[in-house]
Amino acid sequence: MIIGFLSEKDTLETRIALIPEHIKKIKKNENDKIYVESGYGEKLGFTNGEYEKNGATIVKTAKEIIETADCIIKVGKFYNEELELMKKGKLVIGMLNPYFETELIKNIKTRKIDAFSLEFIPRTTYAQKMDILSSQASIAGYGAVIQASMHNQKILPMMMTPAGTINPSKVFIIGVGVAGLQAIATAKRLGARVEAFDTRPAVEEQVKSLGAKFVKIDLGEMGESKAGYAVELTKEQLQLQQKEMEKACITSDVVITTAKLFGKKAPILITKDVVSKMKKGSIIIDLAAETGGNVEGSILNEIVDVNGVKIVGCDDLARMYPIHSSQMFSGNIKSLLEDIIKVEDGKSSINYENEIVKAGLIIKNGEITNNGIKEKVGE
Secondary structure (H helix, E strand, C coil): CCECCCCCCCCCCCCCCCCCCHHHHHCCCCCEEEEEECCCCHCCCCHHHHHHCCCEEEEHHHHHHHHHHHHHEECCCCCCCHHHCCCCCCCECCCCCCCCCCCHHHHHHCCCCEEEHHCCCCCCCCCCCCCCCHHHHHHHHHHHHHHHHHHCCCCCCCCCCCEEEEEECCEEEEEECHHHHHHHHHHHCCCCCEEEEECCCHHHHHHHHHCCCCEECCCCCECCCCCEEECCCCCHHHHHHHHHHHHHHCCCCCCECCCCCCCCCCCEECCHHHHHCCCCEEEEEEECEEECCCCCCCCCCCCEEEECCCECCCHHHHCCHHHHHHHHHHHHHHHHHHEEEEEEEEEECCCCCCCCHHHHHHEEEECCCCHHHHCCCCC
């Protein structure tokens, strides 16, 4: 079996899907080959020689990998010029963003290429080591606090100096998933006074264990989906949440929003009215800007100043720390391939009966296998 790793065509993408030290773990038998495009890891300091030393084959062009590899892996999406070179039956793996990249999904389907979308890896204890979303969200949560500290006109920690005492900045974090938890931990380490809110009451214990205060808002019956995501709020619940969160927002120096709905537009949690009541110099870091934003007026990859309140619309902040985010991404890919590749009669292949494959495979033999995506693309 030949597994190929392509360089990213997206100029904003800083990460890679494979670092040299993970190559040997991926190869299940001596007949397996790992193809890496020449210069693949150079931007992170990995030479072709390091990949070869660890068992990879350096291939001069992306075209050669696309035409010869059985399975082709990237961090992000595939482009039409790449798909045009692929024969049917090949398997592509990446963060395909299928609910929003509908034209890409249609193109893969038409060409009868099998597709595994990393976003669909189950959020279970067993699959945790493969969970791309969690590993990258953890780094994004860290990055959100660092971004806030850069834009904040105040320092985060309390300081007692001969010139007087400086009170700590107050940081309010909305959404206590992986990104939110890491943001809480980072803000606390930097000395801020931290409050957090989530629609799932069960996370209160986690918030307190990190030394933060949990803001309680009674929204009635709540919980999480089978996949581990917060469930979507009703219109009434969302209005109540916005009203109660307003109190925390207007007294905070930094607000970080992390609320995303998988496959849907992000919910508006902070309205223009709330922003207008916040203190001048306050910072809002919107981690959901890529899918519409949690903050009214948020713009992806821009800083919007509203009467002295800065709204920072963030793209994937894991890209800001490509060495460690790639290390984690590659570790996830290594664990995934170790689990889904089977060896029979000295030959390796993807085990399509594997439960992880069944969960993540969204296109097989020219058919979309996920009902949600099928509905999204209009089938």
